[in-house]
Amino acid sequence: MIDSQSNNNHFISESGYLSSILRAPVYEVVQITPLQKMEKISLRFNNIILAKREDMQPVHSFKLRGAYSMISQLSIEEKKRGIVTASAGNHGQGVAFSAKKLGIKSLIVMPVVTTKIKIDAVHRMGGETYLFGSNFDESNKKAIEIAKKNNYIFIPPFDHPSIIAGQGTIAMELLQQDAHIDRIFVPVGGGGLVAGIIVFIKQLMPHIQVIGVEAEDSACLKAALLKGKPVSLSCVGLFAEGVAVKKIGLETFRLCKKYLDDIITVNNDSICSAIKDLFEDVRAISEPSGALALAGMKKYICKKKIKGEKLAHIVSGANVNFHSLRYISERCELGExxxxxxxxxxxxxxxxxxxxxxxxxxxxxxxxxxxxxxxxxxxxxxxxxxxxxxxxxxxxxxxxxxxxxxxxxxxxDEMAKLHIRYMIGGYPSKNILERLFSFEFPESPLALLKFLKNVSTYWNISLFHYRNYGTDYGRVLTAFHTTKNSPKFEECLNNLGYRFHEETNNPAFCFFLKK
CATH class of the missing domain: 3.30.70.260 (ACT domain)
Structure with a gap:
């Protein structure tokens, strides 16, 4: 049994991982998911493209594998103490489902901006939720604090050998389903999935290449590989929230650095295009992070001019917020x-x-x-x-x-696609000195109130546009009528705590909205 209280057990050898994967008790709850050929896209890219359908698990995500792998190995005494974890969605559902199956009390700490559909899913699976923090990292810190205070067992989302071994069972299935795969494309967030797959594949069939795929705005593994160690990103994008992790795990990074063949990043439009491909080819409705590997595969095929190979990608989840499909449908044509x-x-x-x-x-x-x-x-x-x-x-x-x-x-042009296309024709009635900013507001009732209290007292808002895309945050575009000397302006914006970027010289703004 692997020590449940250690997040980074470097003492476990690669052969130890192989044994743990082969003996993982995950099939008490998970399904052996299909490896499905995508006929249309295979023809389009002149390769055989296979989708590993982890979206078909009971919780519609691969996360159940790692969660059950660790929780089922807890001692009787540990199970009695109860478990706690942090999650923005999929891992929390996997933990809640596993805990209910094993008769264990579970608490899932989730960011306050988590959508109701995900909170309800955890409740349906028997878990208790506690909303805390504006992002995963704050929730995770709180979950560790609760575990220490109440003597609960903390279940990490990715950086633990038992979690890694559970996710590695996907690689075991892949080889059983088709041992002639040339490359496997895997989405990367904290690294638990890709670490589990490479540690199994590289010991049995090392000629098979494993390529990690990251979203451009949350590429924590790429940053770690460049620095030679895990580093914390200053901020991460939330569109592909399943991989929105600021810092890769220590153990997952060790395995990736040693075994990963390559890594590629993709933008949101490419992810939207891949979601459309999955729907049109196999009628799967994937969440953004679930289509990440396919998006990376498509880019990699073009970049490396790959033809005539057998390529597999992991469809990692389908817990999509229905309202975000509007944004996806708008962007997929541009992505393609x-x-x-x-x-x-x-x-x-x-x-x-x-x-x-x-x-x-x-x-x-x-x-x-x-x-x-x-x-x-x-x-x-x-x-x-x-x-x-x-x-x-x-x-x-x-x-x-x-x-x-x-x-x-x-x-x-991101601002043009998000805002300007819906705002054509607005000019100020006279020449005024304006500064334009894009913001990410947390989707909470007090977010706008906090914004207005902090800025509208001192500066007149000359433009304001908000559009909800069904995610955990809202995109806001606003212009301020400022004077040349506003020494406290940047200080005020920084104190808000919202992610923002100045767009005053953006060509779309200058073309359509600036006098």
């Missing part, structure tokens, strides 16, 4: 480079709008916004569907430039 978003200036005169549309030709226009603002020129925002992702975008832009249109490509 099947749409471009352009800002174009045309003459403000009779017939010029028609002339412009003629220059576009028979392209499918997905979005078009226009508002009169100047007697000589007009600005429009246009989305165009692309049939040929490789060459068509350049041809469209070149054609507009040849015809003397001023064009700005906004396809990769």
């Amino acid at each position: 480079k099947q749409e471009i978003l352009l800002a174009v200036m045309i003459p403000e005169k009779k017939g010029s709008f028609l002339d412009f549309c003629k220059k576009i030709g028979k392209k499918i226009i997905t979005e078009l916004s226009y508002r009169y603002f100047h007697k000589e020129n007009a600005c429009i925002l246009i989305g165009i569907s692309l049939a040929n992702r490789l060459n068509e975008k350049k041809k469209i832009i070149d054609n507009l430039i040849i015809n003397k249109y001023k064009v700005i490509d906004l396809s990769k």
Whole structure:
């Protein structure tokens, strides 16, 4: 039995992991999930692409494997004490499910911004919830504190040999289902899943490559590999919240550094595109982190020009907030480079709008916004569907430039895609000195009140736009009418504690909203 009170037991050898994986009692609760061929995308990328469907587990996530692996090995005395963990969703459900199966009291500490659907899921599985902190790291610190104070057993989300061994049972199934795989793509958050897979694969079939995939805005393993040790990211993005971890685990990093073949990062649009691929090919509705490995695989195939190989990826979960599907559907075409978003200036005169549309030709226009603002020129925002992702975008832009249109490509401009496309046409009535900022607000009733109390007392808000995408935080765009000398302005914003970024010189803002 592995010591349940140690988070990083470096004494366990690789052969010890192999034994632990083979003997893991996870099949008392988990299913052997299908390894399913994705026919459409296999044809598209000239490779055999296989999806390991961990979204089909009882808790719709692979996390049940690691949670049950550790909890089931607790001694009778430890089980009587009860267990506590921290989670933003999937791990908490795995712990609650396992604890109920074994007749153990469980407490799941979750961030206060956790969506109701995830809290309810933990309750349905018999767990008690305690909401604390604005992110996973704060919740995790509180859970450890509660464990010490109440003599509970703390169940870590990823950095423990028993957790790693439980997740490693996926690799055992993969080899049993198809021993001729060339590469396996694995999503990376804290590293428990990828560590479990590589420590098993590299001892039995070391020629199979294992590639870790991270979200660009939470790439803690990539940062650790660059520094040679785990480091804490200053902040992480929350779209793929299942992998939104600031710091890779010590033991998971040790195994990744030793065995991982490669790592790749992807952006949110690519993840959205992969979610669409999963739905269209195998009718799976994945959460963002669940489609992360497929997004990385697609990018890696193009980068390395891979053809004729057998590639597997882990669909790690399907606990998606239904309302976030709106955001996903909006972004997936951009992620697949099947749409471009352009800002174009045309003459403000009779017939010029028609002339412009003629220059576009028979392209499918997905979005078009226009508002009169100047007697000589007009600005429009246009989305165009692309049939040929490789060459068509350049041809469209070149054609507009040849015809003397001023064009700005906004396809990769995050602020344009999140806000500006919904706000075309707003100018101040006179020239004013404005500073524009994008914020991430926690989704709580007091977030806006806190914001207004701190800033509106001193500075006039000249623009405010909020859009909820069904995640645990809201995207806010706001402009302030400031003076040239506002010494306390940055100090005030920093004291809010909200993640923010200045966008005053953003080209989309300057093009459409700035006088």
